[in-house]
Amino acid sequence: MTFAIDASLAERDFRVSLEVGTGETVAVLGPNGAGKSTLLSIIAGLLRPDFGRAELDGSLLFDIAASPRDGTRRRYLQPHARGVSLLAQDPLLFPHLTVLENVAFGPRSSGSPRRDARSAADRWLAAVDASEFASRHPAELSGGQAQRVAVARALAAEPGLLLLDEPMAALDVAAAPALRKTLKRVLAHRSALIVTHELLDALVLADRVIVMEHGRIVESGPTRQVFERPRTRFAAELAGLVLLTGVKTVDGLLTSGGVDIRVAGSDVPSGTAAAVALRPSVVMVSRERPRHPSLTVIEGCITDLEPRGDVIRVRSEELAADISPATVADLDLTNDDPVWFSFEAAETTIYPL
Amino acid sequence: MKRTATLAGVPRWVAVIALAGAIFILLPLVAVINRVDWPQFIPLISSESSVAALLLSLRTAVASTVLCIVFGVPIAIVLARTTFAGQRFVRSLVLLPLVLPPVVGGIALLYTFGRRGLLGQTFDVLGIPIAFSTTAVVLAQTFVAIPFLILSLEGALRTAGTRYEAVAATLGARPTTVLFRVTIPLVLPALISGAILSFARALGEFGATLTFAGSLQGVTRTLPLEIYLRLETNPDAAVALSLVLVAVAVFVVGLAYRASAVPTARARVAS
Amino acid sequence: MTQIRKLALLVVGAALVAGLAACSSATPATSTSPKGTAAPKLTGSITVYGAASLTATFTELATEFEAANPGVTVQTAFNGSSVLVTQIQGGAPADVFASADTANMTKLMTANLVTDTPVDFATNVLEIAVPTGNPARITTFADLAKPGVKTVVCAPAVPCGAATLAIETATGVKLTPVSEETAVTGVLSKVQTGEADAGLVYVTDVKGAAGKVVGITFPESSKAVNTYPIAALKASANPKTAAAFVAFVTSSAGQKVLAAAGFGKP
Numbered sequence: 091m092t093f094a095i096d097a098s099l100a101e102r103d104f105r106v107s108l109e110v111g112t113g114e115t116v117a118v119l120g121p122n123g124a125g126k127s128t129l130l131s132i133i134a135g136l137l138r139p140d141f142g143r144a145e146l147d148g149s150l151l152f153d154i155a156a157s158p159r160d161g162t163r164r165r166y167l168q169p170h171a172r173g174v175s176l177l178a179q180d181p182l183l184f185p186h187l188t189v190l191e192n193v194a195f196g197p198r199s200s201g202s203p204r205r206d207a208r209s210a211a212d213r214w215l216a217a218v219d220a221s222e223f224a225s226r227h228p229a230e231l232s233g234g235q236a237q238r239v240a241v242a243r244a245l246a247a248e249p250g251l252l253l254l255d256e257p258m259a260a261l262d263v264a265a266a267p268a269l270r271k272t273l274k275r276v277l278a279h280r281s282a283l284i285v286t287h288e289l290l291d292a293l294v295l296a297d298r299v300i301v302m303e304h305g306r307i308v309e310s311g312p313t314r315q316v317f318e319r320p321r322t323r324f325a326a327e328l329a330g331l332v333l334l335t336g337v338k339t340v341d342g343l344l345t346s347g348g349v350d351i352r353v354a355g356s357d358v359p360s361g362t363a364a365a366v367a368l369r370p371s372v373v374m375v376s377r378e379r380p381r382h383p384s385l386t387v388i389e390g391c392i393t394d395l396e397p398r399g400d401v402i403r404v405r406s407e408e409l410a411a412d413i414s415p416a417t418v419a420d421l422d423l424t425n426d427d428p429v430w431f432s433f434e435a436a437e438t439t440i441y442p443l
Numbered sequence: 444m445k446r447t448a449t450l451a452g453v454p455r456w457v458a459v460i461a462l463a464g465a466i467f468i469l470l471p472l473v474a475v476i477n478r479v480d481w482p483q484f485i486p487l488i489s490s491e492s493s494v495a496a497l498l499l500s501l502r503t504a505v506a507s508t509v510l511c512i513v514f515g516v517p518i519a520i521v522l523a524r525t526t527f528a529g530q531r532f533v534r535s536l537v538l539l540p541l542v543l544p545p546v547v548g549g550i551a552l553l554y555t556f557g558r559r560g561l562l563g564q565t566f567d568v569l570g571i572p573i574a575f576s577t578t579a580v581v582l583a584q585t586f587v588a589i590p591f592l593i594l595s596l597e598g599a600l601r602t603a604g605t606r607y608e609a610v611a612a613t614l615g616a617r618p619t620t621v622l623f624r625v626t627i628p629l630v631l632p633a634l635i636s637g638a639i640l641s642f643a644r645a646l647g648e649f650g651a652t653l654t655f656a657g658s659l660q661g662v663t664r665t666l667p668l669e670i671y672l673r674l675e676t677n678p679d680a681a682v683a684l685s686l687v688l689v690a691v692a693v694f695v696v697g698l699a700y701r702a703s704a705v706p707t708a709r710a711r712v713a714s
Numbered sequence: 715m716t717q718i719r720k721l722a723l724l725v726v727g728a729a730l731v732a733g734l735a736a737c738s739s740a741t742p743a744t745s746t747s748p749k750g751t752a753a754p755k756l757t758g759s760i761t762v763y764g765a766a767s768l769t770a771t772f773t774e775l776a777t778e779f780e781a782a783n784p785g786v787t788v789q790t791a792f793n794g795s796s797v798l799v800t801q802i803q804g805g806a807p808a809d810v811f812a813s814a815d816t817a818n819m820t821k822l823m824t825a826n827l828v829t830d831t832p833v834d835f836a837t838n839v840l841e842i843a844v845p846t847g848n849p850a851r852i853t854t855f856a857d858l859a860k861p862g863v864k865t866v867v868c869a870p871a872v873p874c875g876a877a878t879l880a881i882e883t884a885t886g887v888k889l890t891p892v893s894e895e896t897a898v899t900g901v902l903s904k905v906q907t908g909e910a911d912a913g914l915v916y917v918t919d920v921k922g923a924a925g926k927v928v929g930i931t932f933p934e935s936s937k938a939v940n941t942y943p944i945a946a947l948k949a950s951a952n953p954k955t956a957a958a959f960v961a962f963v964t965s966s967a968g969q970k971v972l973a974a975a976g977f978g979k980p
Contacts, residue, residue, distance in 0.1 A: 134613050136684045170621075171611035176613040182606055187629040197626070199616035574909045575864065575892035657866065657893025657904060663896070674895045675796045676871040710910040 092281045093251050097132050097142030097158075104128050104139075104305035110251065113279040117286055117296030119315065119322060124287045125305040129255045134176045134284070135169035146173060147250045170199070175249035179256045183228035184347035189239050190215070190224040190435055198245025214242040218272050234265030236347075238272055245276060253283040260290060270294055289317065289328050319441045320367060331367045332410050334379035335443060338364040343440060349410060351386045352435040358411050362443040372437040375404050376430050385432040393429045406431065463664035472689060479686055480679045487683040495661040496669035498686065503577060503665060504645040507584035511641040514585075516634070520626070522593070541590040542686035548586050549654025556582060557655075579656035580663050584645035591644055595637030599630040639699035643692055758952045759787040760874060760959060761807055765795045765814030765942070767838065767898065770922055771975045772812065779962050780973070786955055794897060795873065802827060802947065809950035810959050814915055815873040819943040829953065832945035834980035835964050836911070836972045839939055841917045842930040844906045848912035855932040857862060858912055859887050866901045866910040869894035873900070877938035878914050884937035902927065915939070921976040 093110040097354045101258035104125045118126045133144065136152070144151040151172050153165045167168050175196070183192045190211050197207035215221045218238040228236055237257060244252060257273065274294055277284075286292055292299055292313055297318040301309035301324055309322045320326035326333035336345035338360050342352040351366055358364050374380070380387055390406030397403075401412040403425060409431045423429065460575040463536040467680045480487065511574065522534055538549055554560045566573050573579050603626075611625045614616075658672070666688050673681040681710070730931050763773040769792045776788035791798070791808075795818040805823060811828075812835070813819040819832050838868050842854050850863045858865045866876030867889060874893065882889055892910065895901045901913040920929030944963055946956035962968050969979070 128664075134609075136609050136612075168618075169609070169619050170615050173615075174613060176610065177604070180612070182627060184611070184628070185605060186631070195611065195616070196548050196614040199624075243614065249613075253613075262513075277713045292488055346567070553907055553909065555909055557909050575866075652898065653900065654903070657909075658869065658895055659891065659893050659898070666897065671872050674800070674867050675794060675869075675896070678800065 093133075093144075093146045095129075095133060095142070095151075097144065097152075099128065099132065099137070099305075101140075102128050102305060104132075106197040106302070106305070108300065110281050110283060110309065112297060114283060115277045115280065115284060115296050116281045117284050117292035117299045118302060119286065119292065119299060119303035119325065119328060126263035126302055127255060129198055129302070130176065130255050130265055130283065130285060133172075133251070133256050134174050134253055135167065135172050135270045138166065149173075157390045163253065163335070164304070173250040174247075174253060175244040175247045175251075176253045176255065177240055177244045177257050178258045181229075181233075181236035183243070185228050188224070188230075189220070189228065189231070189388070189420040192228065192239060193243045193246050195243060200247070208367050209245055211242075214246040215239070216278060217245070232265065233261050234269055237261060237265075237269055237366050241269075241276065250281065252280060253278070254282060254284040254286075256285050256287065256434055257284070258288065287328075287380060289330070292328075293317065302365045310311075318367075319365070319439065321365060321443055324328060330369065332370055332408075334366045334368075334400050334408060336364065336366075337441075338362050338440070342435075345408070349388050351388075351438070352384075353438050353440045354435050356440045358440055358442050364440055366438050366440050368433060368438045369405060370410040370412040371401070373409060373419070375411045375413050375421065375423070376432065380432045382432075384434055384436075386438075387430055387432045387437060390429060390431055391431060392423060392425050395423060395425065404429070475682060475685050475689065478682045480683065483679060484683050484686075487677075487680045489679070491666055492660050492664075492669060493680070493687075495683070496664055496666045497563045497691075498581075498679070499661060499664065500646055500666040500688075501691075502579045503584055504642050506581045507588055507645040508642040509639055510581065510585040511592045511645075512587045512634070514637055515589045515637070515641070516596060516627075518589075519596035519600060520622070521595045532684050535649055537593060538590045540587050541594075543588055544647065545650030546654050549583060549629055552579075552583055552586055552651065552655040575657045575659065575663060579667035580648075580652050580665060583651040583655045584648045587651055588641035588644040591640040592634075592637035595633050595640060598632060600626070603629045634701050639695055643695055646688070646695070647690060660663030664702070732953055736740070741942045743906065746823050754781045756955050756958055757785050758955055759789065760809035760950070760952050760955045761789040761791065762810040762812065762959065763798045763806070763808040764792050764812040765792060765798070765967055766792050766918055766980055767836055767918055768792065768812055768942070771918075771977070772798045774971050775963060776970055778967065779959055781961075783955075783958070788793045788959065794888060805949075807949070807951075808947055809952055809956040812963070814940060814941055814942055814946040815876075816941055817873075819945065821980050822945070822947075822951035823909065827948055829957075830945060831950050833960060833964055834943050835968070835976035836942040837939050837980055838916045838918055838976075839915050839935040839978065840874070840936065841920050842932060843902065843913045843920050843927040844911065845908045846928055847910075848928060848930075852912045852930060855881070855885060855887070855934045859912075861891050862879065864909070864911045865889055865890045866890045866893045866895060866904045866913040869899055870912070872896060872898075874898045874914070874916065874942060879939055880938035881934050885934045891900065901944070916976075917938055917978075919974040939978070943978070 092112040096107040098105045102125060106125070107131055118129065122127050127136060132139050139154060141156040143153045150165055151167050157165060167323050178216050186197065187195070190208065193211035193214055194207040197210045202210065212221070214225055218241050220235065220238045220242060223231060223235060224238060231239065246403065258269055259268060263426045270291065277295055284291065284295055299313045300307050303322070303324065309316060309325055316325055317329035320329055320331060320333055323333055334343065334345050334351060336343045338358045340360055341351070342350055343364055344350055353366060360377050388409055390409055391403055393404060394405040395402055396405065397416065398412065402415055403420050404411045404413060411431055462552060483695065490641060518537060522530065525602065554563055556579070557563050558567065558574050563573065571578065577592060584684045607625050608621050616624065647667060648665070649671065652663065658664045658668045666684060670681050670684045670688065673684060720969060753878045755855060761771060762776060766777055772790055776790050779788055789876050795815060797819050798811065799818045802811060822828050823832070842855065842858065843850060844850070850862070852858065857863065867878045868948055870879050893904065895904070898915050898919055900920050901915050902923060903908040906923060907912040917929065920927060946953060946960050950956045
């Protein structure tokens with residue numbers, strides 16, 4: 091274990107306990123306002139928790155007692171002494187310094203001689219393929235170039251833990267893949283937390299994923315497992331899956347909405363909490379109730395019709411189906427229309443919650 | 444051609460009023476230049492007392508600008524970067540010299556640093572006599588000039604925000620390192636223009652100096668005091684010296700624009 | 715210059731005679747004399763420009779003059795004599811000018827802005843002013859030159875400074891002031907606040923400061939006597955009232971007010 095935190099901040103209804111192993115990269119997912127940035131700020135030392143404790147590589151970042159009577163337990167390390175680098179959405183390169191000086195900033199601040207700092211900066215610039223920009227000023231870089239330099243700068247500080255707050259969010263579509271590739275290379279065998287909204291980022295960069303909602307961690311696990319067998323609607327949505335939760339029955343799942351779903355053979359014991367995940371592309375929509383016995387049929391009201399490339403995603407409260415625009419037109423679908431969603435048992439995956 | 448292009452979007456009447464205002468500001472300068480006794484100009488401004496006054500003015504204005512920076516920068520940082528009870532009140536107090544008549548400022552200083560003032564005896568004991576000394580002139584000038592630096596810098600600090608500083612801290616920079624390598628460089632244009640405004644205000648200081656420091660050639664009689672005195676006996680000399688003061692002020696303000704224009708241009712490219 | 719001097723002396727003489735004549739007559743007659751001579755015809759408003767040292771006395775004189783002449787209003791403006799001269803030359807709407815020295819009045823005469831020959835109406839001499847308690851124990855003019863004594867004087871360019879210089883020259887006592895103020899009020903305030911140990915101001919200033927400074931007369935002050943001339947101005951829109959005000963100042967009633975403030979007889 092490299093990093094462990096357990097912190098509370100009542101003002102933001104935030105209570106999180108988390109560990110990051112040595113060399114492990116953890117993706118932090120969650121809707122806006124879930125507390126992802128709060129988490130990073132508390133770890134970086136930019137925001138003070140009400141109480142809690144955090145440790146990095148054996149040194150205490152903070153230790154604040156829950157009750158003031160335990161006054162002895164009180165330690166709070168300033169941001170600069172934590173060995174935690176933060177890479178934000180904006181590169182925030184210091185505009186008055188050259189690219190090289192920006193990257194050498196961390197080593198210089200920790201007391202390295204000018205020459206050593208310079209050679210370290212050269213090394214890290216090379217590592218992110220940005221050596222050619224060394225003598226430029228940040229204003230002369232594109233967004234992608236600047237973010238690569240920012241990565242080099244964050245790494246040059248030799249942090250014990252690297253925090254990345256949506257590093258690709260501000261980049262245009264063309265620049266993101268190159269940076270993702272760079273990050274994949276430099277994050278290998280490095281302890282890091284990366285806040286992202288992108289499934290691809292999490293899949294490519296993270297060993298493990300946590301999902302946050304309302305200031306709490308609601309889901310956690312190895313990246314692939316979380317996206318193949320999501321336990322929260324948010325993770326399912328990100329993975330492009332429909333999630334139905336309920337109790338395992340003998341031949342299927344009884345959802346909390348009272349719908350009986352038929353599922354192909356499974357080893358999940360009956361009577362336990364379980365979830366069914368399926369892709370919207372296998373769900374069909376009709377005006378009449380389908381009669382085929384192998385189909386699971388669920389009635390619902392359309393809440394949203396969302397164009398997605400060459401299909402339209404039709405949503406109800408609990409389900410979603412990707413169908414062709416032609417079908418939408420034929421069925422004359424609009425919001426609030428009652429329709430039947432249906433799918434084959436063979437297309438579902440059931441797993442315990 | 445260019446002018447019509449840049450005027451686009453500005454109502455004509457605004458431009459007309461702006462022109463009238465500009466004339467109102469510039470005409471008195473023209474009047475001064477018009478009244479100068481040019482054949483006698485050099486002898487008038489190179490008299491012993493004039494040179495002494497000019498040198499004293501430059502010396503004291505530089506010294507008070509340094510004091511403005513030394514005390515004004517920390518004040519601006521505390522005002523912009525911290526929150527504490529009564530902060531608004533403190534800010535308005537700090538900016539008080541801006542709205543106070545300089546004479547009132549002089550009286551206030553007199554009752555603070557004067558021989559019978561709050562701190563006067565302390566300084567006397569320390570062997571730093573302030574009354575009637577050049578130190579008094581510098582204090583008076585600093586008092587009236589420091590709000591310019593604080594205002595200019597505090598605004599810039601608020602605009603710049605704390606994000607760069609946060610990044611610098613997470614890169615391992617101590618607060619002092621952040622201050623000197625990030626915060627101050629980021630607001631350098633505002634610091635320079637604030638310092639130059641302070642310098643200009645110090646150079647023109649009259650009321651507080653007259654009230655607090657007195658008037659003695661080479662010691663406390665700065666250029667504005669010399670001009671006022673000359674008005675009594677030799678208006679031609681007063682006019683000539685006024686022009687010198689205007690020239691110095693214009694030079695300094697021009698310098699300020701050049702100094703702050705370079706980094707601004709760079710920032711514009713960035714945005 | 716000498717011509718004007720002679721003329722001025724003549725006028726002073728005349729004024730003195732006139733004053734004596736007035737004094738010799740019954741007192742009630744004197745006090746009503748301005749009213750008696752001009753009351754039926756005096757109307758309108760006049761503006762009197764006076765030297766700064768005349769602020770208190772001329773404010774009082776203006777009020778008395780208004781009281782004696784219902785329907786007349788007197789506006790007053792006070793400043794350094796040279797500043798007032800500059801303003802009058804620049805066309806300021808003044809009807810009467812009272813100067814703290816003859817030099818400034820001469821400027822107006824040279825510029826042909828004065829109606830009649832100016833009349834000297836008061837004199838003023840310097841006095842040593844010290845803060846209450848006299849911390850530096852000043853008793854004589856020579857004490858001002860002692861080392862360690864912080865003396866404040868007027869700059870030689872202004873009338874009170876010229877008078878100071880004249881006394882220094884006459885007595886051979888060389889002062890090393892810590893400040894040469896541009897106005898006598900500057901000297902007074904430096905003494906009043908205790909910044910300076912002593913200052914040279916006019917007798918009338920010490921009186922006007924009403925106990926906030928202590929005055930020390932010294933015999934050498936007679937080496938520099940400032941004479942105050944007054945004159946009506948040509949540009950006046952109300953020459954009769956202006957002339958009447960000048961006459962009032964030189965009348966025994968006017969002189970009483972001036973004497974009470976510490977001014978000497980011309």
